[in-house]
Amino acid sequence: MNFRQIEAFRTVMACGTTTRAAEILRVSQPAISRLLGDLERATRLKLFDRSKGRIRPTAEGHAFYHEVRRAFIGLEQLHFAAENIRSFSAGTVRVASLPVLGHAFLPRIIGAFCKDYPGLSVLLHIRSSEAVKDLVASGQFDLGFAADEIDRAGVQARIFSAPDAVGILPAGHALEDKAVLTPDDLADQRFVSLASEDAARARIDRVFEAANIRRRIVVETQYSVTICNLVRNGVGVALINPLALDGLDRTGLTIRPFRPPVQFRTLLITPPNDLLSQASRSFIEMAERELEDR
Numbered sequence: 001m002n003f004r005q006i007e008a009f010r011t012v013m014a015c016g017t018t019t020r021a022a023e024i025l026r027v028s029q030p031a032i033s034r035l036l037g038d039l040e041r042a043t044r045l046k047l048f049d050r051s052k053g054r055i056r057p058t059a060e061g062h063a064f065y066h067e068v069r070r071a072f073i074g075l076e077q078l079h080f081a082a083e084n085i086r087s088f089s090a091g092t093v094r095v096a097s098l099p100v101l102g103h104a105f106l107p108r109i110i111g112a113f114c115k116d117y118p119g120l121s122v123l124l125h126i127r128s129s130e131a132v133k134d135l136v137a138s139g140q141f142d143l144g145f146a147a148d149e150i151d152r153a154g155v156q157a158r159i160f161s162a163p164d165a166v167g168i169l170p171a172g173h174a175l176e177d178k179a180v181l182t183p184d185d186l187a188d189q190r191f192v193s194l195a196s197e198d199a200a201r202a203r204i205d206r207v208f209e210a211a212n213i214r215r216r217i218v219v220e221t222q223y224s225v226t227i228c229n230l231v232r233n234g235v236g237v238a239l240i241n242p243l244a245l246d247g248l249d250r251t252g253l254t255i256r257p258f259r260p261p262v263q264f265r266t267l268l269i270t271p272p273n274d275l276l277s278q279a280s281r282s283f284i285e286m287a288e289r290e291l292e293d294r
Contacts, residue, residue: 001039001042001043004035005035005036005038005039005042006039006068006071007025008021008025008032008035008036008039009035009036009039009047009064009065009068010065010068010069010072011024011025011032012032012036012055013057013061013065013068017054017055018032018033018036018055036048036055043064045060045061045064046058046060046061047060047061047064048061091119091120091121091277091279092120092121092122092123093113093120093121093122093123093142093143093277093279093280093283094122094123094125094140094141094142094143095110095122095123095124095125095141095142095143095144095145095283096124096125096126096127096131096132096135096136096141096143096144096145096269097124097125097126097127097132097144097145097146098126098127098128098129098132098145098146098147098266099126099223099224099225100223100224100225100241100243100244100264100266101145101161101243101266102124102126102145103126103225103246103247104246104247104248105243105246105287105290106124106145106287107124107247108246108247108290109283109286109287109290110122110124112286112290113282113283113286116286117279117282120279122283123141125141128222129146129147129149129150130146130150130151132144132145132146132150132269133146133150133151133152133154133155133269136155136269136270136271137153137154137155137271137272139271142270142271142276142277142280143268143269143270143276143280143283143284144268144269144270145160145266145267145268145269146266146267146269147198147199147200147265147266147267148199148265148266148267149197149198149199150267150269152267154272155269155270155271155272156269156270156271156272157267157268157269157270158267158268159265159266159267159268160266160267160268160287160288160291161243161264161265161266161291162263162264162265162266163241163242163243163263163264164242164257164258164261164262164263164264165200165204165239165240165241165242165258165261165262165263165264166239166240166242166245166255166256166257166258167181167186167237167238167239167255167256167257167258168227168228168231168237168238168239168240168253168254168255168256169231169237169253169254169255169256170231170232170233170234170237170252170253170254171232171251171252171253171254173237173254175189175237175256176254178256179256179257180256180257180258180259181256181257181258181259182258182259182260183207183208183211183213184211184213186208186213186215186237187213187214187215188214188215188216189215189216189236189237190216190218190235190236190237191215191216191217191218191236191237191238192217192218192219192220192221192227192230192231192235192236192237192238193215193217193219193220193221193238194220194221194222194224194227195220195221195222196220198222199265200241200262200263200264200265203262203263204239204262207260207262216236218235218236219235219236224240224241224244225244225248227240227244228240228244228245228248228253231253232251232252232253233252239258239262240264241264241266242264243264243266268284
């Protein structure tokens with residue numbers, strides 16, 4: 001049994017005669033009759049009664065046609081699905097992200113993405129970097145954004161962003177008049193630090209160690225947004241990823257460049273073997289353009 005036989009059978013059942021089916025399929029009437037005979041032998045069903053040059057579907061023929069119609073509806077649905085995928089008129093892009101990008105930067109990207117592709121939806125989960133990696137590696141999510149300390153096994157990873165740290169001070173701090181902060185400026189200052197497992201924390205620590213400068217670390221926490229609020233409330237000074245300031249109320253904060261530069265590296269995590277949909281690729285392109293325009 002092959003598709004050509006099924007197509008001939010379906011067309012005959014739809015239009016009622018082999019002559020009309022031959023016209024529709026642009027073949028000869030004997031070719032249609034031959035295909036129907038081949039189908040009956042392949043299925044071992046008597047699909048038609050033949051009398052005086054005419055054919056009439058049997059009960060088995062009607063039952064088989066019902067199944068054929070169901071199969072063709074499935075094929076048509078696949079066709080429409082393919083069209084939708086090509087035109088971005090249906091589907092979901094599943095994104096997992098660490099908090100520093102997930103709270104403001106990615107919502108801005110999603111706003112633009114949904115405007116350009118109204119037929120698509122986006123699922124955004126905010127998780128720790130290790131959880132982001134696991135979600136992408138397991139195939140539950142299409143792409144992710146994670147800090148660079150993660151184990152990269154089972155995923156493809158590349159640097160997405162690497163902005164230089166900025167210093168933040170509570171409003172009215174003694175260092176507020178400094179145009180640029182340096183390790184010397186922060187000597188013995190009360191310091192709000194990232195948690196010890198953060199790779200950026202290790203880079204910051206090395207800068208102060210190289211300058212032989214001691215800070216007074218009074219609070220350690222995982223999230224830059226939390227650090228900003230601790231500084232706003234006068235707990236101390238800090239160095240943070242500037243992307244954490246996106247969408248943040250900066251009232252009560254003084255922000256200054258810090259030298260020497262210390263990078264906050266965020267990775268773009270994708271499935272192994274580059275298994276990305278076109279919609280996911282478009283989402284990544286929009287995020288990269290937004291980053292370049294900052």
